[in-house]
Amino acid sequence: QVQLQESGPGLVKPSETLSLTCTVSGGSISSNYWTWIRQPPGKGLEWIGHIYYSGSANYNPSLTSRVTISVDTSKNQFSLKVTSVTAADTAVYYCATGPSGSYSHYWGQGTLVTVSS
Protein backbone atom coordinates (compact mmCIF):
# COMPACT_ATOMS: atom_id res chain seq x y z
CA GLN A 1 0.00 0.00 0.00
CA VAL A 2 1.23 3.46 -0.89
CA GLN A 3 2.34 5.61 2.05
CA LEU A 4 3.00 9.34 1.93
CA GLN A 5 4.97 11.52 4.34
CA GLU A 6 5.15 15.31 4.25
CA SER A 7 8.28 17.11 5.42
CA GLY A 8 9.42 20.71 5.63
CA PRO A 9 9.63 23.73 7.93
CA GLY A 10 6.75 24.22 10.35
CA LEU A 11 7.30 27.97 10.52
CA VAL A 12 7.72 30.36 7.60
CA LYS A 13 8.09 34.14 7.73
CA PRO A 14 5.67 36.38 5.85
CA SER A 15 6.73 37.16 2.25
CA GLU A 16 9.04 34.14 2.17
CA THR A 17 8.60 30.84 0.30
CA LEU A 18 6.93 27.78 1.79
CA SER A 19 8.57 24.55 0.61
CA LEU A 20 7.30 21.06 1.37
CA THR A 21 8.28 17.62 0.14
CA CYS A 22 6.19 14.46 0.05
CA THR A 23 8.08 11.16 0.12
CA VAL A 24 6.33 8.19 -1.45
CA SER A 25 6.89 4.64 -0.24
CA GLY A 26 5.27 1.35 -1.16
CA GLY A 27 4.76 2.41 -4.75
CA SER A 28 6.32 4.22 -7.68
CA ILE A 29 5.80 7.89 -8.38
CA SER A 30 5.92 7.03 -12.08
CA SER A 31 2.15 6.69 -12.29
CA ASN A 32 -0.91 8.39 -10.80
CA TYR A 33 -1.68 11.99 -9.93
CA TRP A 34 0.20 13.64 -7.05
CA THR A 35 -1.80 16.26 -5.17
CA TRP A 36 -1.43 18.92 -2.50
CA ILE A 37 -4.42 19.97 -0.38
CA ARG A 38 -4.48 22.29 2.61
CA GLN A 39 -6.76 22.94 5.57
CA PRO A 40 -6.58 26.17 7.60
CA PRO A 41 -7.09 25.59 11.34
CA GLY A 42 -10.75 24.90 12.05
CA LYS A 43 -11.75 25.25 8.40
CA GLY A 44 -12.46 23.10 5.36
CA LEU A 45 -10.31 21.58 2.64
CA GLU A 46 -8.75 23.57 -0.19
CA TRP A 47 -7.27 21.90 -3.29
CA ILE A 48 -3.93 23.48 -4.16
CA GLY A 49 -3.07 21.50 -7.29
CA HIS A 50 -1.81 18.27 -8.74
CA ILE A 51 0.84 16.97 -11.07
CA TYR A 52 0.72 13.91 -13.26
CA TYR A 53 3.81 11.76 -13.05
CA SER A 54 4.74 12.90 -16.57
CA GLY A 55 5.05 16.48 -15.28
CA SER A 56 1.77 18.04 -16.42
CA ALA A 57 0.32 20.17 -13.59
CA ASN A 58 -2.94 21.92 -12.71
CA TYR A 59 -3.26 24.56 -10.02
CA ASN A 60 -6.09 26.22 -8.13
CA PRO A 61 -6.72 29.50 -10.00
CA SER A 62 -6.70 31.40 -6.71
CA LEU A 63 -3.12 30.25 -6.06
CA THR A 64 -1.67 29.64 -9.50
CA SER A 65 0.55 32.75 -9.54
CA ARG A 66 2.31 31.63 -6.32
CA VAL A 67 2.34 27.82 -6.50
CA THR A 68 4.63 25.28 -8.15
CA ILE A 69 4.34 21.51 -7.84
CA SER A 70 7.16 19.32 -9.14
CA VAL A 71 8.08 15.64 -9.25
CA ASP A 72 11.46 14.02 -8.64
CA THR A 73 11.17 10.47 -9.93
CA SER A 74 14.74 9.61 -8.92
CA LYS A 75 13.88 10.24 -5.26
CA ASN A 76 10.24 9.07 -5.42
CA GLN A 77 9.22 12.49 -4.11
CA PHE A 78 7.09 15.41 -5.16
CA SER A 79 7.23 18.95 -3.85
CA LEU A 80 5.21 22.10 -3.25
CA LYS A 81 6.42 25.69 -3.30
CA VAL A 82 4.24 28.65 -2.34
CA THR A 83 5.84 32.06 -2.74
CA SER A 84 5.10 35.35 -0.96
CA VAL A 85 3.24 33.70 1.91
CA THR A 86 0.97 35.53 4.33
CA ALA A 87 -0.86 34.50 7.47
CA ALA A 88 -3.69 33.27 5.24
CA ASP A 89 -1.39 30.45 4.09
CA THR A 90 -1.23 29.03 7.61
CA ALA A 91 -2.71 25.54 7.33
CA VAL A 92 -2.20 21.82 7.61
CA TYR A 93 -0.78 20.77 4.26
CA TYR A 94 -1.58 17.27 2.98
CA CYS A 95 -0.02 15.38 0.10
CA ALA A 96 -2.20 12.77 -1.55
CA THR A 97 -2.40 10.53 -4.59
CA GLY A 98 -4.82 8.61 -6.78
CA PRO A 99 -5.39 7.32 -10.30
CA SER A 100 -7.59 10.31 -11.12
CA GLY A 101 -6.91 14.01 -10.87
CA SER A 102 -10.21 14.59 -9.09
CA TYR A 103 -9.89 12.28 -6.08
CA SER A 104 -7.18 10.78 -3.89
CA HIS A 105 -7.06 7.30 -2.41
CA TYR A 106 -4.00 7.77 -0.26
CA TRP A 107 -3.12 10.71 1.99
CA GLY A 108 -0.18 11.73 4.13
CA GLN A 109 -0.77 12.53 7.79
CA GLY A 110 -0.44 16.25 7.12
CA THR A 111 1.99 18.88 8.36
CA LEU A 112 1.12 22.18 10.01
CA VAL A 113 2.79 25.21 8.47
CA THR A 114 2.47 28.48 10.36
CA VAL A 115 3.25 31.78 8.70
CA SER A 116 4.47 34.22 11.32
CA SER A 117 7.36 36.56 11.97
Place this chain on the structure above:
Amino acid sequence: QSVLTQAPSASGTPGQRVTISCSGSNSNIGSNYVHWYQQLPGTAPKLLIYRNNQRPSGVPDRFSGSKSGTSASLAISGLRSEDEADYYCAAWDDSLSTVVFGGGTKLTVL
Protein backbone atom coordinates in the same frame (compact mmCIF):
# COMPACT_ATOMS: atom_id res chain seq x y z
CA GLN B 1 -17.64 30.33 0.66
CA SER B 2 -17.27 26.92 -0.97
CA VAL B 3 -18.24 26.15 -4.56
CA LEU B 4 -20.11 23.04 -3.40
CA THR B 5 -22.74 23.58 -0.72
CA GLN B 6 -23.17 21.34 2.31
CA ALA B 7 -25.15 21.80 5.49
CA PRO B 8 -22.68 22.60 8.28
CA SER B 9 -24.06 19.99 10.64
CA ALA B 10 -26.11 16.82 10.84
CA SER B 11 -26.97 14.42 13.61
CA GLY B 12 -28.49 11.05 14.29
CA THR B 13 -28.82 8.34 16.90
CA PRO B 14 -27.09 4.96 16.82
CA GLY B 15 -28.68 2.62 14.29
CA GLN B 16 -30.37 5.43 12.40
CA ARG B 17 -29.91 6.27 8.71
CA VAL B 18 -28.48 9.72 7.99
CA THR B 19 -28.13 11.52 4.67
CA ILE B 20 -25.65 14.32 3.91
CA SER B 21 -26.28 16.42 0.82
CA CYS B 22 -23.99 18.30 -1.52
CA SER B 23 -25.22 20.85 -4.04
CA GLY B 24 -23.28 22.20 -7.01
CA SER B 25 -23.74 23.34 -10.57
CA ASN B 26 -23.54 22.14 -14.15
CA SER B 27 -19.80 22.80 -14.32
CA ASN B 28 -18.96 20.48 -11.41
CA ILE B 29 -21.46 17.92 -10.09
CA GLY B 30 -23.63 18.24 -13.18
CA SER B 31 -20.89 17.04 -15.50
CA ASN B 32 -18.37 15.19 -13.35
CA TYR B 33 -18.08 12.49 -10.71
CA VAL B 34 -18.65 13.29 -7.02
CA HIS B 35 -16.37 11.94 -4.30
CA TRP B 36 -16.77 11.88 -0.52
CA TYR B 37 -14.19 12.04 2.27
CA GLN B 38 -14.49 11.30 5.97
CA GLN B 39 -12.25 13.21 8.38
CA LEU B 40 -12.13 11.90 11.93
CA PRO B 41 -10.99 14.42 14.56
CA GLY B 42 -7.28 15.17 14.32
CA THR B 43 -6.66 12.91 11.33
CA ALA B 44 -6.19 13.19 7.59
CA PRO B 45 -9.23 12.85 5.34
CA LYS B 46 -10.06 9.35 4.13
CA LEU B 47 -11.65 8.54 0.77
CA LEU B 48 -15.11 7.15 1.50
CA ILE B 49 -16.88 7.15 -1.87
CA TYR B 50 -15.46 7.84 -5.34
CA ARG B 51 -17.07 8.22 -8.75
CA ASN B 52 -20.50 8.91 -7.23
CA ASN B 53 -21.11 5.51 -5.64
CA GLN B 54 -17.94 3.39 -5.54
CA ARG B 55 -16.52 2.29 -2.21
CA PRO B 56 -12.77 1.78 -1.79
CA SER B 57 -11.68 -1.52 -0.34
CA GLY B 58 -12.33 -1.62 3.40
CA VAL B 59 -15.16 0.93 3.50
CA PRO B 60 -18.27 -0.70 5.00
CA ASP B 61 -21.35 -1.00 2.81
CA ARG B 62 -23.19 1.10 5.42
CA PHE B 63 -21.83 4.02 3.41
CA SER B 64 -23.37 4.72 0.01
CA GLY B 65 -23.34 7.58 -2.47
CA SER B 66 -25.67 8.82 -5.16
CA LYS B 67 -25.93 11.67 -7.63
CA SER B 68 -28.81 13.33 -9.43
CA GLY B 69 -28.37 16.34 -11.66
CA THR B 70 -26.34 18.94 -9.82
CA SER B 71 -26.71 17.37 -6.37
CA ALA B 72 -25.24 14.39 -4.60
CA SER B 73 -25.86 12.57 -1.35
CA LEU B 74 -23.96 10.42 1.08
CA ALA B 75 -26.05 8.00 3.10
CA ILE B 76 -24.90 6.30 6.27
CA SER B 77 -27.07 3.47 7.56
CA GLY B 78 -26.80 1.73 10.91
CA LEU B 79 -25.16 4.83 12.38
CA ARG B 80 -22.35 4.12 14.86
CA SER B 81 -20.53 6.35 17.33
CA GLU B 82 -17.32 6.01 15.34
CA ASP B 83 -19.02 7.66 12.36
CA GLU B 84 -18.85 10.99 14.19
CA ALA B 85 -16.65 13.02 11.86
CA ASP B 86 -16.56 15.75 9.23
CA TYR B 87 -17.70 14.73 5.76
CA TYR B 88 -16.64 16.54 2.58
CA CYS B 89 -17.88 16.22 -0.98
CA ALA B 90 -15.60 17.02 -3.91
CA ALA B 91 -15.75 17.21 -7.69
CA TRP B 92 -13.78 18.51 -10.65
CA ASP B 93 -15.04 21.86 -11.92
CA ASP B 94 -14.75 22.31 -15.69
CA SER B 95 -15.05 26.11 -15.54
CA LEU B 96 -12.41 26.59 -12.84
CA SER B 97 -10.20 23.66 -13.95
CA THR B 98 -9.78 22.71 -10.32
CA VAL B 99 -11.10 20.28 -7.75
CA VAL B 100 -13.74 21.97 -5.62
CA PHE B 101 -14.81 20.90 -2.15
CA GLY B 102 -17.92 21.38 -0.10
CA GLY B 103 -17.55 23.25 3.17
CA GLY B 104 -17.98 20.04 5.11
CA THR B 105 -20.74 18.60 7.29
CA LYS B 106 -20.03 17.78 10.90
CA LEU B 107 -21.91 14.65 11.85
CA THR B 108 -22.77 14.17 15.50
CA VAL B 109 -23.94 10.81 16.83
CA LEU B 110 -26.25 11.56 19.72
